[in-house]
Amino acid sequence: MPEFDVVIIGAGITGLAAGYHLKHEKPGLKIAIIDKNRSFAQGNTAKSAAGYRDLFTSRINRKISGSSIAFYKHLQQDLKIDLGMHLNGYLFLMDSRRLDQDAVRTFISEGRAEIVGEGSLKDMGYVTRPSSDEKHLLNLSDIDGALLGYNCGIIEPDRICSYYEKELRKTDVSFFYNTEVKNLKFEPQTRMNYPGEPFLWQNMEMRNLETSTGSFRAETTIVCADIWTTALLNSAGIDSHVRGKKRQVFRITGEPASALMSHALRPDQEVMPFTIFPSHGIVMRPEPGSSSVWISVADDYNRPFEEEEDPKPEPEFYENSLFPVIRSYLPQFSSCRVSSMWAGHYSYNTIDKTHYVFREGNIIVATGSSGSGIMKADAIGRIVSSLYADRKITRLYDGSFVKTSDMGVENRKVPPEHMVI
Ligand SMILES: Cc1cc2nc3c(=O)[nH]c(=O)nc-3n(C[C@H](O)[C@H](O)[C@H](O)COP(=O)(O)OP(=O)(O)OC[C@H]3O[C@@H](n4cnc5c(N)ncnc54)[C@H](O)[C@@H]3O)c2cc1C
Numbered sequence: 001m002p003e004f005d006v007v008i009i010g011a012g013i014t015g016l017a018a019g020y021h022l023k024h025e026k027p028g029l030k031i032a033i034i035d036k037n038r039s040f041a042q043g044n045t046a047k048s049a050a051g052y053r054d055l056f057t058s059r060i061n062r063k064i065s066g067s068s069i070a071f072y073k074h075l076q077q078d079l080k081i082d083l084g085m086h087l088n089g090y091l092f093l094m095d096s097r098r099l100d101q102d103a104v105r106t107f108i109s110e111g112r113a114e115i116v117g118e119g120s121l122k123d124m125g126y127v128t129r130p131s132s133d134e135k136h137l138l139n140l141s142d143i144d145g146a147l148l149g150y151n152c153g154i155i156e157p158d159r160i161c162s163y164y165e166k167e168l169r170k171t172d173v174s175f176f177y178n179t180e181v182k183n184l185k186f187e188p189q190t191r192m193n194y195p196g197e198p199f200l201w202q203n204m205e206m207r208n209l210e211t212s213t214g215s216f217r218a219e220t221t222i223v224c225a226d227i228w229t230t231a232l233l234n235s236a237g238i239d240s241h242v243r244g245k246k247r248q249v250f251r252i253t254g255e256p257a258s259a260l261m262s263h264a265l266r267p268d269q270e271v272m273p274f275t276i277f278p279s280h281g282i283v284m285r286p287e288p289g290s291s292s293v294w295i296s297v298a299d300d301y302n303r304p305f306e307e308e309e310d311p312k313p314e315p316e317f318y319e320n321s322l323f324p325v326i327r328s329y330l331p332q333f334s335s336c337r338v339s340s341m342w343a344g345h346y347s348y349n350t351i352d353k354t355h356y357v358f359r360e361g362n363i364i365v366a367t368g369s370s371g372s373g374i375m376k377a378d379a380i381g382r383i384v385s386s387l388y389a390d391r392k393i394t395r396l397y398d399g400s401f402v403k404t405s406d407m408g409v410e411n412r413k414v415p416p417e418h419m420v421i
Contacts, residue, residue, distance in 0.1 A: 004032045004174075006388070007209060007218035009181050009232065011035035012045040013157055013374055014366050015224035016164035017381025022222075023171050025385050031173045032216065034209075036180035041161035044226050045374070047344025049249055049285045049296050051274040052375035053090045053152035055112060057103050057418040060402060061354055061372070064379035067396035069151060071378040072160060074397070081163055084156030088286065089266045089273035090149040093121065093329075095141040098278070103419070104147055116146040116265065124263045124272070125256070130328040138324055141278040148265060154274055154285060157374045180212040183235035184221065184363065205362050206236060222364045222384060227307045227347040229367040238360050241409060242368040243305040244345040248313045249296045250322065251287065254336030258291040276421055282325055283421055292339065295322055298346065298371060298421060306345075313341035346371040353417040357383045358408040364388060371420055383407055 006022060008015045011033050019033050037043065054066040075081045098104070099115065107113040118128050121143055128143035135142075169175070186206050188198040198204045209216040223229050227244030234240075263272045271286040272293075285294040299321070318338055326333050349356055349368035356368040357380060366384050369376065379396050386394040386404045394404050406413040 001215045001217050002032065002174075003030075003217040005030045005219045006032070006222060007216055007220075008033045008222045008224055010043070010224035010226065011037070011040040011161075011165070011175070011177070012043045012224065012226060013041065013161050013164075013377040014226070014369070014380055015222070016040060016161050016168070017377045018222055018224055018366060018384040019168050019173060019381075020164045021381040021385040022388060023168060023173055025389065027171070032176060032218070033168070033173060034176045034179045034181060034211065034216070036178070036212070038177050040165050041158045044344040044347070045157050045161060047247075047249070047342055048157050048374050049283065049294055050155050050157050050374055051090065051153070051283070051285055052155055053149050053274075055090060055107055055149045055152065055419060058352075058354065058415045060406060060414055061376070061417055063396065063400050063402060064355075064376045065372065066151065067398040067400055068376050068378035071397040072155060075160075075163060081159070083159045083163070084154070086153045086155075086269060086271055086288070087151075087266060088153045088264060088269045088271045090152035091116065091265065091273035091275045092147040092149075093126070093143045093276065093278045094146060095278055096144040098141075099145050099147070107147065107149065112151060113147050113149045116148045118143060118145055120265070121146060125260055125330060125332060127329050127331060134328045138328060139279060140325065140328055143278050143329070148273060150266070152274065154271075155374065160374070160377070176211075176213070178213070181232060182210045182212065184209065184223075184232055186236060186361070207362070220362050220364065220388065222366070222388070224366050226367060226369070226373070227345045229347070229365060230307060233365065236363070238363065240365065240367055241349060241351075241356055242347045243350055244307040244347055245303055245305055246308070246311045246343055247296065247298060247346050247371070248317060248341065248343040249294050250313070250318045250338050251290070251292050251294050251340045252333065252336045253290070253292045253339040254333075256330070256332035257293045257336045260330070261286045261288070261291055261293055277325065277329060280325055281421055282322060295326065297322060308345070311343040311345060313343040315341065351416070352414045353420045354414045355380055355407060356409060357387060357404075358410075359387055370417070
């Protein structure tokens, strides 16, 4: 049976960032990374809209996103690794009531964002005052202006993962793809070879991982399996504290989409900002390579919690729920078409919508990214590494610090996040 100091379950962006920082910190560690898919970044990392921003209502989220963004910028700008990173901004279209929120004032006073006037949005092609019939029927808000975040944009998560994976392959880290961990079971520390072990009074630990290709032994297991964490931890009687929800992306192609896509608002940029509509949380992401835009939304009611293996997008959801709203603000999009679509899951921390990074015996868990796991992955990897080393304080890439236990379960200190999109 292969034996490792650490087995990481999941070769998505979280598992790879965790492996990268662990190995960097402790080069002597014998690490294995296991994934049920044929390669890295095939789970929700591949389904992401892949926007990044440092605009969050909670300070800890601003920290972990800000420092991860700084690390990705370092890779792209200093090390010349092309992550497809554009600093095209995030544009929150808002009515006057929302523009007057405390969070907006905080972002402006911290130098993170500015207000864009209604006129500039009209120039981009937006109808800022939908007809009263549409407003009434579709529950729409006016667009009185927008908040434009500076340290925000789009990125290619598979390229970040490719960087982490390549770096890890330069070391002695072992990768096991097409390998599914079936369950996590505690065993007695000292076997008595008596039927029914482990008994309540025995010291237990989780060292033996049963997988589709055989057993592995690990001193520590790190679970970075996103929504599938719940099923894995269920088998060991541990609560993941997260629930999965399907999230869909629709690629929209056509001349009006292409024209809007190339309408930049940030200096030296060639593409529109990642845009959040004023109603129902619909988002639109430019895709420079294909001159298309992606449309997505985090819909809540009547969307069941689920953890499907291969969630399917619903064309009728675009037609009936998204398109009527889009058409009210961008009537020219009536001539566009859905050229492709896909679906993944958000793994929601349903309490404060921020990652959990916690330890339970010799299992470490990083999950609950709540729709922002790409933009925070580097910091989460560092926090996992700290938790492994039993360090109380984690130093992030940009030199800022977080208390490691703040992101845990027992001594958690994370306020509810209100900017989840
Ligand atoms: C539609 C959509 C839009 C999004 N938009 C954004 C965005 O704009 N910005 C952003 O930052 N985030 C966004 N996200 C969230 C982001 O994609 C996730 O937070 C992130 O990808 C989570 O990474 P992960 O490595 O934790 O999970 P995953 O990438 O899902 O990796 C988990 C891995 O674990 C493996 N695994 C699971 N169970 C087992 C098992 N039993 N045995 C072996 N392997 C196993 C899986 O195969 C998978 O590869 C979006 C997500 C979706 C679905």
